[in-house]
Amino acid sequence: MPRFARHPLTAPPGASAILRDGAAAAGEAATMKTMALRIPSGLAASCHKTPLRAAWLERLPDVLRDLEHRWSLTLDAPFDDDEVSCSYVAAVVRADGTPAVLKIGVPHMEGEHEIHGLRFWDGDPTVRLLMADEDLGAMLLERCEPGTVLRTLPEREQDVVISSLLRRLWRAPSAQHPFRLLSILAEYWSEETLAHIEQWPDTGLVREGLRLFKELPRTEPTEFVLATDVHAGNILRAKRQPWLVIDPKPFVGDPAYDATQHLFNCSTRLRSDPEGMIRSFADLLGVDHERVRLWTFARAAAEPRDDWSNGDLVALARAIAP
Numbered sequence: 001m002p003r004f005a006r007h008p009l010t011a012p013p014g015a016s017a018i019l020r021d022g023a024a025a026a027g028e029a030a031t032m033k034t035m036a037l038r039i040p041s042g043l044a045a046s047c048h049k050t051p052l053r054a055a056w057l058e059r060l061p062d063v064l065r066d067l068e069h070r071w072s073l074t075l076d077a078p079f080d081d082d083e084v085s086c087s088y089v090a091a092v093v094r095a096d097g098t099p100a101v102l103k104i105g106v107p108h109m110e111g112e113h114e115i116h117g118l119r120f121w122d123g124d125p126t127v128r129l130l131m132a133d134e135d136l137g138a139m140l141l142e143r144c145e146p147g148t149v150l151r152t153l154p155e156r157e158q159d160v161v162i163s164s165l166l167r168r169l170w171r172a173p174s175a176q177h178p179f180r181l182l183s184i185l186a187e188y189w190s191e192e193t194l195a196h197i198e199q200w201p202d203t204g205l206v207r208e209g210l211r212l213f214k215e216l217p218r219t220e221p222t223e224f225v226l227a228t229d230v231h232a233g234n235i236l237r238a239k240r241q242p243w244l245v246i247d248p249k250p251f252v253g254d255p256a257y258d259a260t261q262h263l264f265n266c267s268t269r270l271r272s273d274p275e276g277m278i279r280s281f282a283d284l285l286g287v288d289h290e291r292v293r294l295w296t297f298a299r300a301a302a303e304p305r306d307d308w309s310n311g312d313l314v315a316l317a318r319a320i321a322p
């Protein structure tokens with residue numbers, strides 16, 4: 001999956017991995033004793049990239065056993081589709097028979113405040129958070145049923161659903177909010193991009209993107225809590241409301257930024273008519289299309305990526321350069 005699906009840990013899918021349950025191997029009594037834990041291939045590929053993530057994966061069987069016991073859950077198989085790459089997510093059933101979903105996130109910068117975000121939105125229009133363990137990054141979530149991803153709808157219909165969800169997500173933060181500013185995310189990306197200067201395909205273009213990563217947060221017209229990863233793969237069909245948002249990565253800043261993830265995920269349409277798509281989506285959102293264009297440019301030009309030789313983003317950046 002390309003970096004622009006905005007999974008910070010993405011990597012080409014590797015072979016599916018099986019992680020042995022240590023306790024089971026030792027023959028100890030454990031609820032999961034017969035289980036060899038299956039790890040979705042996208043997650044396995046992500047976790048083999050750094051020692052920190054490899055250590056997280058190593059601990060996962062123990063963490064699951066602990067949560068299964070503490071939260072009285074019956075675990076089912078993990079979700080294993082193209083959307084899964086930086087978390088272990090599995091369907092579960094609670095002691096009272098309620099269906100739910102257990103999510104344990106691989107620690108990463110962008111996702112640090114997912115639990116706080118779900119508390120902040122409190123089910124509207126996100127899934128509800130039923131239990132959480134902040135130290136483990138573990139969440140028990142309301143299960144969306146049937147849980148069909150919005151990606152299955154034509155893109156023009158996605159535009160309408162996503163814009164109305166984003167408008168509902170954007171709220172003023174409270175005085176004591178825990179969230180980081182969007183400028184921190186932009187700085188974090190800038191540092192990563194600067195570390196790969198020798199791979200840049202067009203120095204002037206990348207420098208201009210980096211300049212905007214600094215300037216855009218300084219000139220924000222309004223500051224709201226943003227979910228920053230709202231795209232058609234993170235919106236699921238549900239019964240309580242027609243669509244619910246999962247996987248929020250909250251930051252406080254310019255709502256125009258929050259338009260960009262959906263734009264990037266409609267890559268063919270965005271490349272063929274960038275100005276038209278930006279303008280029509282910005283209009284649906286009621287935000288300044290010029291700022292959406294600048295944020296989109298900055299990301300296309302200067303957001304860190306696994307493969308700097310990919311010409312699509314460079315072409316897009318050139319097409320909408322200020």
Ligand SMILES: Nc1ncnc2c1ncn2[C@@H]1O[C@H](COP(=O)(O)OP(=O)(O)O)[C@@H](O)[C@H]1O
Pocket residue numbers: 007079081083084085086087089101103127141142143144145147149233234236246247
């Ligand atoms: N609350 C939920 N209800 C039903 N399915 C869910 C729920 N949360 C996650 N999933 C399933 O797990 C997949 C990955 O979840 P997500 O939170 O987006 O993980 P990641 O952080 O890896 O992107 C979703 O695409 C969906 O199939």
Ligand SMILES: [Mg+2]
Pocket residue numbers: 083233234247
């Ligand atoms: Mg997701």
